Amino acid sequence: MWEGLGLQVFLMCLGAVLCSAVAASAPLEHSHRRRLSLHRHRERTGKEGQVLHRSKRGWVWNQFFVIEEYTGPDPVLVGRLHSDVDAGDGNCKYILSGEGAGTIFVIDDKTGNIHATKTLDREEQAQYTLTAQAVDRATNKPLEPPSEFIVKVQDINDNPPEFLHGPYYARVPEMSNVGTSVMQVTATDADDPTYGNSARLVYSILQGQPYFSVEPQTGIIRTALPNMDREARQEYDVVIQAKDMGGHMGGLSGTTEVKITLTDVNDNPPKFPQSVYSMSVSEDKVSGEEVGRLKAKDPDLGENGLVSYRFIEGDGMTVFEITTDTDTREGVIKLRKPVDFETKRAYTLRVEASNTHVDPRFIAWGPYKDTATVKVMVEDADEPPAFLATSYSFEVEENAHDGTVVGRVHAKDTDVANNPVRYMIPRYTDVEQFFSVGPEDGIIKTTRPLDRETLPWHNISVSATEIGGHHQDTKVRVNIKVKDMNDNAPEFATQNEILVCENASPGKVTSTSVNCCVGD
Numbered sequence: 001m002w003e004g005l006g007l008q009v010f011l012m013c014l015g016a017v018l019c020s021a022v023a024a025s026a027p028l029e030h031s032h033r034r035r036l037s038l039h040r041h042r043e044r045t046g047k048e049g050q051v052l053h054r055s056k057r058g059w060v061w062n063q064f065f066v067i068e069e070y071t072g073p074d075p076v077l078v079g080r081l082h083s084d085v086d087a088g089d090g091n092c093k094y095i096l097s098g099e100g101a102g103t104i105f106v107i108d109d110k111t112g113n114i115h116a117t118k119t120l121d122r123e124e125q126a127q128y129t130l131t132a133q134a135v136d137r138a139t140n141k142p143l144e145p146p147s148e149f150i151v152k153v154q155d156i157n158d159n160p161p162e163f164l165h166g167p168y169y170a171r172v173p174e175m176s177n178v179g180t181s182v183m184q185v186t187a188t189d190a191d192d193p194t195y196g197n198s199a200r201l202v203y204s205i206l207q208g209q210p211y212f213s214v215e216p217q218t219g220i221i222r223t224a225l226p227n228m229d230r231e232a233r234q235e236y237d238v239v240i241q242a243k244d245m246g247g248h249m250g251g252l253s254g255t256t257e258v259k260i261t262l263t264d265v266n267d268n269p270p271k272f273p274q275s276v277y278s279m280s281v282s283e284d285k286v287s288g289e290e291v292g293r294l295k296a297k298d299p300d301l302g303e304n305g306l307v308s309y310r311f312i313e314g315d316g317m318t319v320f321e322i323t324t325d326t327d328t329r330e331g332v333i334k335l336r337k338p339v340d341f342e343t344k345r346a347y348t349l350r351v352e353a354s355n356t357h358v359d360p361r362f363i364a365w366g367p368y369k370d371t372a373t374v375k376v377m378v379e380d381a382d383e384p385p386a387f388l389a390t391s392y393s394f395e396v397e398e399n400a401h402d403g404t405v406v407g408r409v410h411a412k413d414t415d416v417a418n419n420p421v422r423y424m425i426p427r428y429t430d431v432e433q434f435f436s437v438g439p440e441d442g443i444i445k446t447t448r449p450l451d452r453e454t455l456p457w458h459n460i461s462v463s464a465t466e467i468g469g470h471h472q473d474t475k476v477r478v479n480i481k482v483k484d485m486n487d488n489a490p491e492f493a494t495q496n497e498i499l500v501c502e503n504a505s506p507g508k509v510t511s512t513s514v515n516c517c518v519g520d
Contacts, residue, residue, distance in 0.1 A: 081112030166256030187242035202247030208238030296353035316347030411464035
């Protein structure tokens with residue numbers, strides 16, 4: 001408390017100075033003077049010469065301002081200190097201490113004028129706390145107690161908005177409704193949000209119309225057009241601007257890029273590129289072999305584009321089968337059982353391709369399937385001759401003369417050419433060459449008499465080879481039974497002596513048995 005003295009601290013705002021220094025600047029809010037007043041304890045002398053004591057009260061201070069980023073040629077006058085005890089004779093000395101005293105803020109110890117000698121940046125330090133005091137110049141003894149006050153750096157719009165996390169990447173389903181939220185972008189402004197509009201941001205879209213829009217106050221990006229189709233265009237490069245000063249002219253701005261990708265939905269049915277497919281298969285193919293492939297195209301991705309195939313009608317549904325190649329998404333037609341050119345030369349099938357996953361939101365856009373006709377032509381293959389029977393069984397009497405007919409085998413060429421057939425007996429099936437076969441008529445004959453007692457059965461093979469073509473051959477089993485003839489007299493198995501007693505009665509059986517055997 002200053003006893004019997006009054007220190008008036010007049011702090012003049014920088015605004016008044018800037019009004020004259022910067023001709024283009026608008027009038028500043030704080031161009032008038034503010035006064036820092038201290039309610040002090042005073043001693044007063046009454047009429048009777050008594051010392052009157054006034055009760056002590058707390059001192060009150062206000063904030064004072066200096067505008068940041070001032071770049072004028074002279075130091076900025078912040079304010080002026082003045083004490084009631086200063087008679088103007090130079091005995092009163094003003095002292096300034098605290099943050100920035102002597103470096104940023106200097107005081108004229110005679111006049112009490114305070115100047116800022118450096119350019120201030122509110123974003124580095126927003127305010128400074130200083131202490132003022134009046135002392136005797138000769139003795140440095142305080143004339144009044146110290147008084148504290150604050151100099152606040154007044155913000156100017158010197159920081160543009162910044163998007164700290166850009167560029168951004170976002171995804172939104174294709175065919176989304178207008179107004180669907182894509183993402184929110186947020187910019188920051190280092191200026192003082194509590195003073196003026198320096199940090200009041202407004203968002204706008206510079207690139208990306210008419211497909212997207214942005215909410216001015218929130219930065220939420222939304223779809224702006226209906227039925228955006230991923231298959232027509234998948235990616236969009238959007239540029240968003242944030243502008244301070246509420247978006248008004250003269251505000252600073254910053255931009256960021258947002259890459260928006262449309263994700264796939266099942267909005268396209270499968271479609272066969274053609275209505276009829278022609279395929280062929282050789283009659284010599286076996287079950288399980290591939291006949292051909294067809295593909296219904298679906299531009300959707302992932303499971304949205306999965307297609308399954310099936311036969312819905314046709315005369316070959318029991319002869320062929322169709323499966324789905326999961327890698328190529330093709331329908332693969334295979335043989336279920338062999339085909340025969342001579343029996344049936346063509347088949348017609350109706351194939352249906354359908355999506356395996358249908359999005360209920362787009363069910364009305366269906367049906368999500370398509371059909372095509374497949375015509376399969378059976379090609380003739382050069383097949384070996386075929387015997388009329390799978391095997392043959394004949395009988396021949398033993399001891400029959402050579403050249404005796406045993407039987408006949410018959411084979412024919414089943415191909416359209418119907419080439420003649422030549423017969424032969426593979427020697428490894430008739431090593432002793434008991435039989436021969438007519439090369440043209442297939443008649444089997446004996447080449448020598450056969451003995452049933454030596455070999456009752458003969459198992460041979462007959463080969464039929466087509467003349468011309470690829471000389472393919474086939475074989476058939478022939479079983480020949482040798483029939484028994486009465487061509488062997490009985491014979492005793494051993495030589496035996498029979499002894500008869502001389503007095504034996506007629507009809508009496510001796511104890512010795514006689515064994516004989518017959519070859520037939």
